[in-house]
Amino acid sequence: xxxxxxxxxxxxxxxxxDLTACADLSENRGWPREEHKWGLxxxxxxxxxxDDPEGGLVSACVVTSYGxxxxxxxxxxxxxxxxxxxxxxxxGRRLMRHVIDAAGSTPLTLHAxxxxxxLYEEFGFKTTGRAEMLRGHFRPSGxxxxxxxRPATAEDLQALLRLDGEVFGTDRTAMITRLPAFADQLRVxxxxxxxxxxxxxxxxxxxxxxxxxIARDTETAKALVADLAAHTDRPLRTDIDVRxxxxxxxxxxxxxxxxxxxxxxxxGIPDLPGDWTRRxxxxxxxxx
Numbered sequence: 001x002x003x004x005x006x007x008x009x010x011x012x013x014x015x016x017x018d019l020t021a022c023a024d025l026s027e028n029r030g031w032p033r034e035e036h037k038w039g040l041x042x043x044x045x046x047x048x049x050x051d052d053p054e055g056g057l058v059s060a061c062v063v064t065s066y067g068x069x070x071x072x073x074x075x076x077x078x079x080x081x082x083x084x085x086x087x088x089x090x091x092g093r094r095l096m097r098h099v100i101d102a103a104g105s106t107p108l109t110l111h112a113x114x115x116x117x118x119l120y121e122e123f124g125f126k127t128t129g130r131a132e133m134l135r136g137h138f139r140p141s142g143x144x145x146x147x148x149x150r151p152a153t154a155e156d157l158q159a160l161l162r163l164d165g166e167v168f169g170t171d172r173t174a175m176i177t178r179l180p181a182f183a184d185q186l187r188v189x190x191x192x193x194x195x196x197x198x199x200x201x202x203x204x205x206x207x208x209x210x211x212x213x214i215a216r217d218t219e220t221a222k223a224l225v226a227d228l229a230a231h232t233d234r235p236l237r238t239d240i241d242v243r244x245x246x247x248x249x250x251x252x253x254x255x256x257x258x259x260x261x262x263x264x265x266x267x268g269i270p271d272l273p274g275d276w277t278r279r280x281x282x283x284x285x286x287x288x
Contacts (some may be wrong), residue, residue, distance in 0.1 A: 003119075006050075006086060006089055006090070006091055006094075007090075007094070008169055009050050009058060009106070010050070010051075010052070010053065011048055011049070011050055011095060011098045012048075012049060012050070012051065012154055013046065013047065013048065014042060014046075014047025014048060014049045014060060014076045015042065015047065016039065016042045016043055016063075017110055018031065018047060018049065018057070018060075019035060019039055019042060019129065020035070020138075021049075021056050021060075022038045022042070022047070022049075022057065022060050022079070023035045023038055024056055024057075025057045025059075025060055025081050025083060026038075026081060028056075028081075028083050029081055029082075029083070029084060030103075031081070032204065032205045033205075034204055034205065034247065036089070036182070036202070036203055036216075037074065037202075037204060037284060037286070038079070040154055040175075040178060040182050040287075041062040041064065041079065041225055041284075041286060041287060042077065043064065044064060044174050044175050044178055044287070045062045045063055045064035045065070045076075045176070045287065046062065046064075046065070046123045047060060047061070047065065048060065048061055048062075048095060048098060048099055048102075048279050049061075050091065050094075050095065052083065052086075056083070056230060057083065057087070058082065058083055058085065058086050058091055059080075059081060059082045059083065059091045059092060059094075060076050060079065060080075060081050060095075060096045061077060061078065061079055061080040061081070061096075061099060062077075062079050062281060062286060062287075063075050063076070063077055063078075063099055063102075063103070064076045064078070064175065064286075064287040066168070066170045066171060066172050066175075066288075067171050072106045073106070073107070073110075073169075073170040073171075073273070074106070074107050074108075074109060074169070074170050074269075074272075074273065074285070074288075075103055075106050075107070075108050076108075076110060076287050076288035077096075077099060077108055077109070077110040078110065078111070078143065078284070078285065078286025078287055079090060079238045080095070080096070080116065080236040080284045082095075082215065084091075088189075089192070091117060091123070093119060096110035096119065096120070096123055098121060100267070101165045103194060105268070106268070107266065107267065107268035107269040108125070108266065108268060109264070109265065109266045109267070109272060109288060110125070110265050110266040111131060111239070111263070111264055111265070111282075111286075112125075112127075112176035112262060112263045112265050113256065113260075113262060113263075114261075114263075116249040117263050117265070118197060120265055120267075123267065124267055125266065125267045126266055126267070126270075127263045127265050128264055128265065128266050128270075128271045128272065129241060129242070129243070129263075129264035129272075129276075130241075130242045130261050130262065130263055130264060131239040131241055131242065131259055131261065131262045131264060131281075131282070131285065132239070132240050132242050132248060132256060132261050133237070133238070133239050133258070133259040133260050133261070133262065134236075134237070134238055134239075134240060134248075134251055134252070134256040134257065135207065135235055135236065135238075135257060135259045135260065136235055136238045136255045136256040136257045137235050137236075137255050138225070138226070138229035138235065138254050138255050138256065139255040140172040140226065140229075140237050140254060141253045141254055141255075142250075142253065145219055145220075145221075145222040145226050146219065146223070146225075147189050147191075147196075147197075147219055147220045147223035148189070148190065149187045149188060149189045149190075149197075149223050149224055149227045150187065150188060150190070151185070151186065151187055151188075152180070152186040152187060152198065153189045154180075156188055156195060156198075157176075157177065157180075159195045160176060160188070160195065160198055161173055161177075162198075163195055163196075163198065164176050164198075164212070164214060166274075166275070167214050167274050167275050167277065167278045167279050168214075168273070168274045169272065169273025169274025169275070170273055170274070174264075174286065175283065179200050179283075182200075182202055183200035183201060183202040183203040184201055184202060184203055184208065184232070185200065185208075185228050185231055185232070186198065186199075186200045186229040187199055187200075187224055187227055187228060188257055189215065189220045189223055189224055191216070196213055196215065196220055197213075197214055197215030197216055197220040197221065197224055197278075198212070198215075198224070199211070199212065199213045199214070199215070199221075199224035199228060199281075200212060200228075200283070201228040201231075201232060201236070202239065203234075206234060206235065207234050207235045207236065207237040208228070208232045208234045208235075208236055208237070209236075209237045209238065209284065210228055210236055210237070210238040210281060211238055211239065211281045211282050211284060212279075212282060212283040213225070213238065213240075213279075213281035213283060214279055214280065215278060215280060216278060217278075218244065218246045218247050218250075221244070221247050221280045222247065223250050225238075225251070226254075226278065229254075236256060237259075238251075238256075238281045239262065239281055239282060239285055240280060240281050241264075241276060241279065241280060241281070242261070243276065244259050244280050247280060261287065262285055
């Protein structure tokens with residue numbers, strides 16, 4: 001029996017039951033399996049995939065929508081993957097076209113590698129910023145940050161949602177309410193009883209990813225990172241908006257090294273909403 005053409009294979013909705021197949025696809029492309037992250041994305045977002053007639057997935061991606069359920073105000077595209085043996089055959093382009101058409105008038109955003117950016121530019125995505133990936137064991141150096149932080153509690157959730165919505169620019173309740181179960185640590189910074197920042201550290205293979213990182217100012221961001229680092233033996237990984245030069249200049253002497261850059265791209269809007277001056281790092285580049 002002949003194998004169906006890639007162009008005739010349907011795009012279908014992925015569910016949490018597809019988690020293993022998605023992790024297999026990540027591994028196939030040399031990415032970490034990151035089943036923990038896939039589980040979050042497939043439960044909080046919408047997965048799209050193409051089944052391989054010989055088993056597994058030809059391609060996959062996840063779209064995470066924010067704002068009112070009936071009329072999302074922003075959607076983030078992430079984990080765009082094509083199996084190695086089907087690469088360079090137009091599959092990624094076909095999947096992106098499906099996702100863009102399905103989004104309708106909803107503005108889109110994504111983080112792109114240098115390899116993937118030309119494809120997104122073909123569809124009209126524009127680069128509006130850059131994020132620098134840092135990784136390494138945090139080793140305190142120099143004066144310690146002075147802003148006090150503490151573990152978040154259930155009573156903090158509503159304040160966190162208000163702060164996150166203000167800084168991110170739209171409602172992320174479906175994602176943020178999953179953070180306490182998803183992350184190994186969730187900390188808040190306070191000033192006079194008011195929460196002025198928060199950050200999470202969640203497990204990814206042998207590292208802890210710091211994100212989201214939202215803070216009133218650089219000193220608050222430093223304190224959150226330092227206190228998260230003090231409670232883990234793993235290397236840290238994070239993606240910092242390159243406009244936060246002071247934080248980047250502080251993190252590198254603390255042992256975190258640059259591992260590359262991603263382009264922050266948007267479609268259908270001139271720039272991301274919210275307040276970038278308080279948005280230091282995304283939850284994950286796959287979901288914003």
